[in-house]
Amino acid sequence: GENVEQHPSTLSVQEGDSAVIKCTYSDSASNYFPWYKQELGKRPQLIIDIRSNVGEKKDQRIAVTLNKTAKHFSLHITETQPEDSAVYFCAAGDNTNAGKSTFGDGTTLTVKP
């Protein structure tokens, strides 16, 4: 089955700096790569996703890049703000069925004011 590894497990940045979180996956059949943000005690929320037919997607301060050959994808957050502090999860799966995604173990991002 699919195996997703996520790095780093913790990341601390100063407000205004950029943050990068990286994930690798094992199953070359995976073609859907969502990223979720989970604040303490709350549900995971989708913040951005990418399908395998594109290499990059951007939404305001958040961007995701995908390298299918190397089987890795990354989340980039620019101009970080304290409210970006949370646990971020990457996942890999099938773009026709997001509900069967395999998740990484998460990155705890702390943005210091």
Add this chain to the structure above:
Amino acid sequence: ETGVTQSPTHLIKTRGQQVTLRCSSQSGHNTVSWYQQALGQGPQFIFQYYREEENGRGNFPPRFSGLQFPNYSSELNVNALELDDSALYLCASSPGTGGINTQYFGPGTRLTVL
């Protein structure tokens, strides 16, 4: 805020007992997935229900079972509870298989097994 709801929010059980967790999917969604999230880990896929049928299962033993009802709400049942079953159980609904879709999570049920 999404329309996926779960009950109860917290539950304490003892080893060997049985538990039922409930999930109401977002309006218009016919697919429900269940995940187990242990402390400090990412959600792990338990199984998925699509139009009242199981549609895929992760690496969980048969004592984890489920149901989906005609209104697409769902239940997760766990028999013979073990200490390692202590976790946050999340359900997520999505519009259905086929085509591009995303899933929306409920708030979770925190299960503690003593």
